[in-house]
Amino acid sequence: MTSETPNLPTPDQIRRSPKVLLHDHLDGGLRPGTIIELAHKVGYENLPETEADKLGIWFREAADSGSLPRYLETFAHTCAVMQTKEALFRVASECAQDLAEDGVVYAEIRYAPEQHLEAGLTLEEVVEAVNEGFREGERRARTNGNRIRVGALLTAMRHAARALEIAELANRYRDNGVVGFDIAGAEAGFPPTRHLDAFEYLKRENNHFTIHAGEAFGLPSIWQALQWCGADRLGHGVKIIDDIEVAPDGSVKLGRLASYVRDKRIPLEMCPTSNLQTAAAASYAEHPIGLLRKLHFRLTVNTDNRLMSGTSMSREFEHLVDTFGYTLDDMQWFTVNAMKSAFIPFDERLAMINEVIKPGYAELKSEWLFRQTVSTSGSVSV
Template structure:
C-alpha cells in the first residue's frame, strides 16, 4: 500500500493521553507574553527563532521537565492560563484529536500568588472555551486534565487532594513527573495510596530517565494504572535475531495486566532516550501486543503533533490506517473517563472515522488506476 499522506493522518480521529500544557503553548502566544513581560531571556522578537531556541534549549533536559522553565515563568496568571488552555484545545481539535488528557502541574504556576486551586480552575475554564469553539466548527473533542506533582518537590499530597476535589469538574487523574534519578516514585507513596483509596486514577512518569526499578516501583508499590513514557520497559525484553522475544517477569506482568504505556516517540528521540526512530521500541512492543499508546508529550518543545507522531511512525515502520486505529483504540480504552463514555467514543467516533477514511482512500486509488492495497 502507498504511504499514508499527512492529510489522511490529520483527518482520522486521534487520542492523546500524555500532553503537557506548558509544553504545547503556541509559539506566537509565547512571543507575545515574553514581549509583555519584558524581563526575559527568550528571543521574543521572532516566533520562528523562539521556537528553534526552545527546541534547542529543551532537547537534552525535557525528560526531567527542567526545559519547560522559561515557558512556565510566563504562565502565572488566570487570564494567561485560560488563554493557553483554550488555544491548546483549538490546536488539538485542528489536529484531529477527539479525546485528550492534558497534564498540568499546579504547583509550578503559583509564583505570582495564584493558589493551586485557582490554577486548575483557570485551565478548566480555558478547556471549556476551546471545546465550545471546536463544536462551532463541527469538531467534537473531549478534553480532561491530569494534575501533576513534581517528584523533586514535596507537594504531592496537596496535588493529589486537589485532583480528587476536582474529579467531577474535568480532572480525571493524578500524575507524578520530574527527574527520575534520585527521586523514586515511592517518595510520594502516601499521595498515590490516597488517590487509590479514593477510587481515583493514577499515572506516573516512569522508565524514561531511569530504568526498570522506576517502572517496578510505579506499578508494584504505587499502584499506577498507566505508565507515562516507560520506554525502558524494553530493557526487560530479549529479542533474538529471528524476531522471537523472551519477556522478563516485569515486562510479562505489564503485558498480561494490560497496563497502558504512554509512549512519546519523537520526545524520546529529541531527548536522546533513543538514537533514532528506527531503534524506538514502539514496534517491538506493538508486535508483542503490549497496550501501546502514542503521544506528543510537549508539542511545541518537541515540534510535534499527533499527526506528526503517526506520520513519523508510518514512514519508519510502514504502519497503515489499521495500525493507527489500533493505537487510537488502545488509547481510548486506557482513558480515565467512564467505561460507557470510552465505548461511545470508540464505536461512534473513532471506528467510523477510520472506516470512512479507508473507504475514501480505496476509492481514490481506484479512480487513479492505482493498487489501493
C-alpha cells in the first residue's frame, strides 16, 4: 500500500480510524521494556534477552514457528512477571493506553486469572488489579486525547480443571469490569466439551462467552463449541473454511456447518497475523478472511497477541488493505460487525456505533473524497 493510491486508506487514516478489538490476550501484549523491568523487580532471570528491542524480536521469532504449542510456550515469560497486583495493574493500564493510541475505541481483553497465582494472589485479587489497571489506562488515554472503553474476558485454560470456578468468578464480576468468559489453550486433545459444566452454568446465568475453536483444530471443534456448548462467538474459527467448497468455475458451496454459522450470524474473531504464525493460514492472500468476507460471514479483525505477532489493529488492517484492497467502507463493515458482537448491553453498543464509529469513518471518507478531488483536478478552489 502506498499513500499515493487515492482509493485506499493511508496508514495514517487506518491508525486514526475507530477500531473495535474483541480478541486480544493481556499476557500477549506486554511492552518488552515492561517485561524487563518487571523481571528485575521480581527476580525472574530466565528472559532470553535483556534489551527491549532484542526481546521484542525474540518473541516474534519464537512465535513464527508455525506450531500452536510452541507459540503458546512464549507466554511462560510474560506470565512469570505478572504475579503481583502492581504488575497486573501496570500491564493492564499500558494495554489500554497502547490500544487507545492505535485508535481502538472499544476492546475486550482476555486473560486467565488462574495463571497469576504463583506469588500468593487470590483469583479475586487478580481480577480487581486488572480491572483497576484498565480504568487507570482509560483515564490516562483520555488525558492524551484518546477515547477507549475496555472490558475483561476471564479465560479458563482448557487443559486444566478450573473452568466452572472461573465461570463463577466471571459472573460475580460481570457488573464490575468483566463482560464475559472464554476458554483457551491447545485445542487438540482438549475439546470444549470437557468444560460443559461451566458453559451450562453461564447459560443459566444468562452470561456471555466465547470459545477458542477452529484455530489449530478443525470442524469438530467448531461444531462442539456451538452445538454442545452454545458459544456466542468463535475465537478464530478460521477452520470453517474446511466446510466450504470452491469449484474450478469459482462457484461456492457451503456445508451444513458453514451455512449454520453464516445464517446464525455467529461472529468469527479473525486474527490474520497470528493465524499465519500458527499455520492456520499460509499467507495473508490465502487467509480465509478474503473468501469469508465475500460470502458475508460476520467477521471481525483482531490482534490475538500483539507482542508475539509484532502487530496492532492498524497493522492488521494495513495487511488486509494491501492484500485485498479493502477500503474505508470495508474497515467500517468489520468494525461495526465487532461492535455488534461485543458483550456489553445493546444500547451501549448502538451508541458506540452511532456516536463514535460511524461519525469517525464519515470524517475519514470526507478526507478520502477531498484527496480524490485533488488527485483528479490537481488543484483546489477555496
